[in-house]
Amino acid sequence: MPNAIVLHEVGGPEKLQFESIPEPVPGPGQVRIRQTAIGLNFIDVYLRTGLYKAPAFPFIPGQEGAGVVEALGPGVAEVAVGDRVAYAGVNGAYAEVRVLPADRLVHLPDGVDDRTAAAMMLKGMTAEYLLFRCARVQAGDTILFHAAAGGVGSIACQWARALGVRVLGTVGGPAKVRRAKDNGCAEVIDTKSEDIVARVKALTGGAGVAAVFDSVGKDTFAASLDCLRPRGMLVLFGQSSGVVPPLDLSQLAAKGSLFVTRPTMGHYVATRPELVASAGRLCEVVSSGAVRIEIGRIYPLRDAAQAHRDLEARQTTGSTVLLP
Ligand SMILES: NC(=O)c1ccc[n+]([C@@H]2O[C@H](COP(=O)([O-])OP(=O)(O)OC[C@H]3O[C@@H](n4cnc5c(N)ncnc54)[C@H](OP(=O)(O)O)[C@@H]3O)[C@@H](O)[C@H]2O)c1
Known part of the structure; x- marks a missing residue:
């Protein structure tokens, strides 16, 4: 029987139990893949703690992985047995084998190995929709990206820089400053010792930035609003430090007719054409060398x-991969 990490109830990291599970059988439109690498994401923590509700227990967490197709359910046309594939956004990744809908899989090009794929699919497609389709950054813009040495941050900052955007990054602690610079940040703000708003104002001649990408949430949200130029956009896309309290919308007028959005990847890769296009753009930029997956x-x-303990304790940089 294959092994998996199973959660029987919400709680701390110790609730993630390594167990044998019955071999899953693909239903109509589904495939079984043998996984070679699995990506770790902060959303796995939210589901483990109960901040986001798991659909049912027992629950196998994880939303990102790569592997080889080994069995097809009825009616599958998108992939064939033996194909090398990857996916993001479908729970159940922490397992040696798993089933998932065939239309959520993408083929991997030769230039992207399995570990890289598992490290980039969810974080990289997030970077893609945030930059291109949510905030629509332009060459010459200045943006602020929080957690610039983290998983999503490492990819998004490199990608933005490659587009000609000036990226100001934040990190927690001096050890991560160098990494954020390597990720393409023109300037890095250490949130443990520096005032975010004062530094952003100083670095932009008092003007503020065109967009802020905030996945830290509770600890940074108020500062993020104050870093924007008039008509700038705050993209709140996570809450690693905790949930943001309700916002008085009149503040957006007072602070410069600001825009705020709270997007999630699922809505930006909802259709198969969107998924294939987003993954394709990601594979292309990684294969070109313009974005390196750390x-x-x-x-x-x-x-x-x-x-999970290390991710929650802010000990990780770049992507983290689990090997079945
Ligand atoms: N909405 C979407 O579509 C979407 C998709 C993917 C990810 N996300 C979100 O994007 C964020 C990044 O995800 P990731 O998997 O790549 O994680 P990550 O950035 O590798 O890790 C989270 C980082 O957040 C920072 N952080 C600041 N305060 C923290 C706190 N109190 N506790 C923990 N971390 C804190 C830490 O960096 P510093 O120490 O450098 O501050 C930490 O390394 C998460 O909030 C995630 O939920 C959203």
């Missing part, structure tokens, strides 16, 4: 609990 840490799947 795998900061690799853990055996059975050590998923330790990987």
Whole structure:
């Protein structure tokens, strides 16, 4: 029987139990893949703690992975047995084998190896929709990206820089400043010792930035609003530090007719054409070398609990991969 990490109830990392599961059988439109690498994401923490509701228990967490198709359910046309594939946004990744809808899989080009794919699919498609389709950044813009040495941040900052955007990044602690610079940040603000708003104002001649990408949430949201230029856009796309309290919308007028959005990847890769286009653009920019996928840490799947502890403790940089 294959092994998986199973959650029987919400709680701390110790609730992530390594267990044998019955071999899953693909239903209509589904395939079974044997996974070679699995990506760790902060959303896995939200689902483990109960901040986001798991559909049912027992629950296998994880939303990102790569592997080889080994069985097809009835009516599958998108892939064939033996294909090398990857996916993002479908729970159940922390397992040696899994089933998922065939229309959520994308083929991997030769230039992208399995570990890289598992490290980039969810974080990289997030970077793609945030930059191109949500905030629509332009060459010459100045933006602020929080957690610039993290998983999404590492990819998005490199990509924005490649587009000709001036990226100001924030990180927690001096050890991550160098990494954020390597990720293309023109300037890096250490949130543990520096005032975010004062530094952004100083770095923009008092003007503020065109867009702020904030996945930290509770600890940074108020500062993020104050870093924007008039008619700038705050993209709140996560809450690693906690949930943002309700916002008085009249503040948006007072602070310069600001825009705020709270997007999630699922709505930007909802259709198969959107998914294929987003993944294609990501594979292309990675294959070109303009964006490099940094795998900061690799853990055996059975050590998923330790990987969660390290992610929550802000110990990781770049992407983290679990190996089945
Ligand atoms: N909406 C979407 O479509 C979408 C998709 C993917 C990810 N996300 C969100 O994007 C964020 C990044 O995801 P990721 O998987 O790539 O994680 P990550 O950025 O590798 O890790 C989170 C980072 O947030 C920073 N952080 C600041 N305060 C924190 C706190 N109190 N506790 C923990 N971390 C804190 C830390 O960086 P510093 O120490 O440098 O500050 C930490 O390394 C998450 O909030 C995630 O939910 C959203």
